[in-house]
Amino acid sequence: MAYxxxxxxxxxxxxxxxxxxGAIKIEGDDFWIDPxxxxxxxxxxxxxxxxxxxxxxxxxxxxxxxxxxxxxxPITSPDLFANGESNPFASAIVVWELxxxxxxxxxxxxxxxxxxxxxxxxxxxxxxxxxxLRIAESADPESAExxxxxxxxxxxxxxxxxxxxxxLIFAAHATxxxxxxxQEFVINDRQIEDYLGLDKRRDLSKTNRLILIKELxxxxxxxxxxxxxxxxxxxxxxxxxxxxxxxxxDVQHHxxxxxxxxxxxxxxxxxxxxxxxxxxxxxxxGCKERNAFYQYGSLPKPLLSTVTSIWQQHEGAVRIMLWxxxxxxxxxxxxxxxxxxxxxxxxxQRMLYAASHRDDRKRLLKTFESDLEALNHYGxxxxxxxxxxxxxIQPLWAKLSDIPExxxxxxxFWTNDGQSDRRLTDSGPRGKWNxxxxxxxxxxxxxxxxxxxxxxxxxxxxxxxxxxxxKNKNHAQPVLSGEQIIKAREKLxxxxxxxxxxxxxxxSWIRDVERGRFRVKPQDQILLQRVLGKQNS
Numbered sequence: 186m187a188y189x190x191x192x193x194x195x196x197x198x199x200x201x202x203x204x205x206x207g208a209i210k211i212e213g214d215d216f217w218i219d220p221x222x223x224x225x226x227x228x229x230x231x232x233x234x235x236x237x238x239x240x241x242x243x244x245x246x247x248x249x250x251x252x253x254x255x256x257x258x259p260i261t262s263p264d265l266f267a268n269g270e271s272n273p274f275a276s277a278i279v280v281w282e283l284x285x286x287x288x289x290x291x292x293x294x295x296x297x298x299x300x301x302x303x304x305x306x307x308x309x310x311x312x313x314x315x316x317x318l319r320i321a322e323s324a325d326p327e328s329a330e331x332x333x334x335x336x337x338x339x340x341x342x343x344x345x346x347x348x349x350x351x352x353l354i355f356a357a358h359a360t361x362x363x364x365x366x367x368q369e370f371v372i373n374d375r376q377i378e379d380y381l382g383l384d385k386r387r388d389l390s391k392t393n394r395l396i397l398i399k400e401l402x403x404x405x406x407x408x409x410x411x412x413x414x415x416x417x418x419x420x421x422x423x424x425x426x427x428x429x430x431x432x433x434x435d436v437q438h439h440x441x442x443x444x445x446x447x448x449x450x451x452x453x454x455x456x457x458x459x460x461x462x463x464x465x466x467x468x469x470x471g472c473k474e475r476n477a478f479y480q481y482g483s484l485p486k487p488l489l490s491t492v493t494s495i496w497q498q499h500e501g502a503v504r505i506m507l508w509x510x511x512x513x514x515x516x517x518x519x520x521x522x523x524x525x526x527x528x529x530x531x532x533x534q535r536m537l538y539a540a541s542h543r544d545d546r547k548r549l550l551k552t553f554e555s556d557l558e559a560l561n562h563y564g565x566x567x568x569x570x571x572x573x574x575x576x577x578i579q580p581l582w583a584k585l586s587d588i589p590e591x592x593x594x595x596x597x598f599w600t601n602d603g604q605s606d607r608r609l610t611d612s613g614p615r616g617k618w619n620x621x622x623x624x625x626x627x628x629x630x631x632x633x634x635x636x637x638x639x640x641x642x643x644x645x646x647x648x649x650x651x652x653x654x655x656k657n658k659n660h661a662q663p664v665l666s667g668e669q670i671i672k673a674r675e676k677l678x679x680x681x682x683x684x685x686x687x688x689x690x691x692x693s694w695i696r697d698v699e700r701g702r703f704r705v706k707p708q709d710q711i712l713l714q715r716v717l718g719k720q721n722s
Contacts, residue, residue: 187220187245189243189244189448193446200238201216203234205226208220208223215448220396246447259371271483271486275459275463275467278316278466281511282316283349283408284349286408287345288349290341291532313415314413315413316410316412317411317412318408320407321407321408321409326432348404351377353489354377355431358370359463359467364464369458370457371454371457374398377401392450395451410429410460418475420475420476428460432458467479467481488506488507491506495559500530502560505526505530522625523553523621523626554580565631570626574621667699681699687716688709688716
């Protein structure tokens with residue numbers, strides 16, 4: 186049982202250096218014991234603070250009775266989600282990678298650098314740029330030491346997937362500031378409880394909720410980034426040697442005293458500031474002057490509460506959901522392969538192990554189909570590619586969606602199904618794993634609050650395409666259809682693989698183009714015409 190300090194404390198400071206867990210904190214002029222750190226001195230005969238205190242102030246902590254009073258607290262930044270549905274948020278790749286680290290944790294390919302520090306390294310645009318994330322000892326901005334070895338691995342494993350939601354909340358608050366790398370925003374526990382739906386958790390006491398919130402807030406602030414960026418258009422390349430992605434400038438603890446003179450933690454207020462990355466990726470003025478970027482998306486509020494409610498049962502689904510939040514920013518026509526989704530959800534190592542172990546492979550397939558069902562339930566409906574992801578290897582829940590609602594039609598459906606060679610409820614066919622490794626999902630039908638993001642992105646793409654066509658209307662090239670490409674290729678006696686090698690694409694890309702499964706970009710059309718025309722001549 187944790188201990189607490191009563192109002193008999195004379196602030197003699199005898200107990201602070203004696204505490205083996207460092208649980209005794211000083212907030213202003215008040216002393217208090219952090220219940221998340223106090224372990225009742227389990228390795229000692231008696232609690233050390235009780236022995237050291239001349240006034241017997243520390244006593245066993247009792248649960249507070251009654252509700253916490255509403256006290257005067259610092260004014261916070263305006264609440265997010267003013268429309269009740271979504272809010273702009275910084276969607277730069279830096280925020281995306283931090284979200285991946287906090288949600289995928291040890292599933293990512295962590296490395297050890299030359300100094301022995303554990304780091305996650307991501308190359309960008311074929312090595313022209315890179316982002317490297319390292320873990321600091323604490324969220325204190327003054328702490329510059331990185332974690333190494335087993336300590337660092339334990340820290341990665343301890344990351345809470347809900348901390349990725351705090352990263353998104355910070356990114357949303359940062360968009361409301363003119364210069365987020367210089368300005369601060371203020372957020373308190375009540376706002377966080379509302380965003381994450383923690384106020385509905387009846388199994389957590391007020392103190393336990395506050396301890397959880399403090400830990401979730403600190404986790405994104407422990408990551409430091411080294412960024413090397415390449416020149417894009419008029420925006421010159423830059424580098425950031427090492428900087429916090431988010432900085433906890435100050436944490437205020439609010440207390441309430443009960444009838445016995447014991448102080449109970451009743452609230453928290455945080456002052457947060459974005460790191461230097463924001464001056465390059467979230468710079469409105471710089472974007473207008475063409476020397477920086479301003480990259481943002483739309484954060485749906487239901488996503489945060491959904492992550493909080495299902496992360497224990499469907500961690501893989503949560504990882505995919507957070508990944509798709511950034512992926513769908515590029516438009517809903519982006520295809521994604523099943524192996525890509527599974528690597529996001531479960532990590533490369535688990536997939537490699539499943540590929541050579543039958544039992545684990547069956548469990549992983551069952552988990553993946555269950556996670557897809559969870560995504561479908563919360564509005565992220567996968568559209569299966571009928572060519573690479575046909576009905577016979579689709580999840581059972583997807584097949585059941587075709588059952589008619591009318592009783593007579595449903596009876597006829599099941600009668601026909603029972604008479605067919607392959608029944609709906611039969612187990613998966615042989616080689617299902619290998620077929621899934623080549624399967625794709627055409628898109629995810631998004632919930633209404635997500636649609637705004639995709640619609641805006643598609644609109645911008647269409648506007649850019651119109652501008653491109655207008656700019657190049659005097660140099661227009663005829664568009665080759667899939668049939669024309671096949672005829673030209675066969676006339677030149679080229680295989681799909683040979684043609685792909687000539688234009689620097691994959692064989693699957695050539696196959697999809699010939700089948701007319703997506704529209705070829707203008708620059709790729711020009712490349713195809715040049716290669717086929719050159720070979721023909």
